[in-house]
Amino acid sequence: MPIGISQPPFLVTGIMFRIYFRVWHKFMWEVFVIFGFGKSKDKRKEKPDKMEKNNRSEAIPSRIADCESLMKKAFGISSDIVIQAFETQKGKAMIVYVDGLSNTDLIDRDVISPLKSRDFEGDVTGAIQSHFTEVLNIPACVGQILQGNTAIFYEGKKKAFIVDFKKFETRSVDVPDSEAVIRGPREGFTENLRTNTSLLRRKIRSPKLIIEHTSLGRQTNTAICIAYMDGIVNRDIYKEVKYRLTKIDTDAILESGYIEQYIGENTLSPIAGMSITQKPDVVAARVLEGRVAIMCDGTPHVLTIPELFIENFQTAEDKYNRVLLSSFLRLLRLFGLFITVLLPGLSVAVITYNQEMMPAVFLKSLISSTSKTPFPMGAEIFLIVVMFELLREAGTRLPKAVGSAITIVGALIIGDAAVSAGIVSAPTVIIVALTAVTSFIVPSLVEFTLVYRLLLLLLGGMMGLIGIGAGLTIMLIQIISTSSFGVSVLSSFSKEEMKDSVIRFPLWSLVYRPISIVKENRKRKIKK
């Protein structure tokens, strides 16, 4: 029977595949290095600043006049530093604080008035009406002042008393704009680290929740908090986080993104290996699953480590809603990811290479609509994809009122006019519109979807379904080989963890914490 079909395309395909696998096999590792799987470049080594050297530990002199000159030298001519020396009944005293960070009313009431009062006998420690700590050298003192504390010097003491009278303007706890929920708490983190730790502490009222403090950045001296559950956290991951944090050698940490990029291992990979959230309940849930949270002063975005790929499909609401709804929504999100990554590339591949796969009626209308446009299908889709990215960028950067106007102009006028003017065809607009809408379903993977959408579009336009297959292979290899702090991002697909990955099982059946992260105290349940 002459059914054995050996069509030339299949032959060429076979040879192509062979060449691919040769090349791939041989150079795959090198390619990985290019894509960022290998060790990332260590560009962090810089020479320490001169200022650092000058700030050698200096003891606090006994004379207030010397203290004053040292302080003035340390802070220069900054106008917001208040250095105020004054006489008391017994001897000279001086207070130093940053104007705007300290509560001057409290300073007046609890420090200056007692010291200046007639009853003052020279007992400074007794006179200060507040809790205080003592520091012995100038740099430590300067650091404390810059944190917003108030330093009190007294003649002959050779030390400074640090009082915490911080008071500064902060944004109040608000609904985060990017992680809105229908059910569950509305509150989100703010820029104030103390507020954030308190929000977390209010979720987990357990002494096992450890919130460690450290500071990073030579110039910014940003306060950082590492939060984890003692006894649940994976000690190896915790130690690795601590180690990498100490390795950060930079002058500025302005946002948790700085930390993310300094301690991340997948520099050029579109999967970060750390997840970001603005919601205390999400951080609490993740910390209780053995993850480490890094909170950074000055930003509401909190990092949790390690990241599993499935986290991008999980929302806080999944655990609050009932089983069927949340499972359905997770599947929907997974489907949305496939659409937003695959749709442009796959449709170009099918439309330009495998027309027999399309229904005849659709193909007919496709021909009639594309025959009026000048560009090939792949170029059309690329054009609209790029146009959409432009619109989105413009929409987020512009002020809110103008932003929506720009989006409407872009989407309606350009989209509609481009079709009726015959620059692009209507199916293209539909495809890209669907892609664009679905790209917001999994917002945390926006980098990933952008990169692979374009890659698959390129490959699909060049090689058809074979290209899509090749692109998906690259994508899969990349996801599989990405790990976050020693945990493979796909490791959530083991037997126990499957209960809380693609579909969510009932809460009572989730006996184990994610076993790829948690190594001790794996069970949530205690009673049998």
Add this chain to the structure above:
Amino acid sequence: MKRFICIFVCFPILLTGCWNRREPKNLSLISSVLYDRSDDGTYKTILEIINPEAEGGPVGGGGEKSPIITVEGEGISIPEAIRMTSQSLERSLFAGQTLVRFFTEKLAKHDIMSVQDYFFRDPLTDEKPYVVVVKGDNPEKVFECKLGLSENLGNYIDGLKVSQHNFITRSVFVDTLTFIKDYFNEGKQPVAGVVEITEEVQSEKNDNKSAGGSDDGNEKSGNTKGSEKRYKLIYTGLAAFKDKKLVGYMDDMEASCYNILTNNFGNGVINLSEDGGGNLNTVRIASAKTDINPSLKDDKLSFDINIRCSNTLTQVSDKYDISKSEPLKELETLFNKTLKEHIGSTIEKAQKAFKSDIFGFGIAVHSKYPKEWKDMKTNWDNAFSLAEVNVSVQSKITRSGQLKKPLLLKEDAS
């Protein structure tokens, strides 16, 4: 080094690829194809190509353009003839959506297999379309026939398949792959669908006018009025092949029996009348199952064919009060007798007139007598035509429809 590898990886991506890229805007969709062979051995093909601008386009459209165009090509071989169509067609041919292949009677009688190799070898074509033989002397008129509500012939035939399967299965729809499989099957001969072109009877002027008046905007029908003949397409019966050649046709009832015998029966009615005149009862065959049992005794081959039907009554004359069991039994017996006659005559036609085992009885023999089959298969068609066939029909009327007693049944006054 890394730059090297980057280039290396990009090379295969850039250098392969474009060999198969077809922009949809450059395609012409072939809906159906007619293959013809003239007496001097040259082939002619007529392609029916869908006109995408005819309607459904985003802008404009309109009734002025015909939904299809036809192009012709001639050549010494079919591939040549098909490619010669590009003499008058500016878009590249795309046969991936072709639904029907028509073969003229001449070609089918000459040798239908000579062109099949091409269908399977050329990436342009595939094995999906139906094989249909066009009966009659002017097969090219098939593209001028009225097409019901469809836009093109391919969709028309494809739609007929569904509608006939649901209403009255008196034809066969055989795709190219099945046709080829049957051809290479030693215990079965292929069949194909048949299309008959009949000239539509010109109606009276008044009728024409009223038809044209209601059919506003259709210029074509207006122009053709009176000047041109109009044709009608009838898809019924089947074309029986023996080896490579068309040997004859079966009519609609025989095709229905063919479908019952090959267990492909979809739906159909059968008229039962005892005396041939009035008292017409109609039975819808809801399902039919056929078992073919060959038996070989003293080198004499015979077949026992058991057909089991379950039926639904669709029309009952007043002679049968089917609310009682005896008249129902009578009807069932009548049905068995009628169907048996039809089946018997169908098999006899294949045996005597065609000498071709289109029912696939040989497959049953092969599976029951594999050793004897080895000797038998070389001369199978002859053995088939001499075999004795016993048909037995068992039927049951399972439903009487929405009525119980016949509407016209005169009830006794008591």
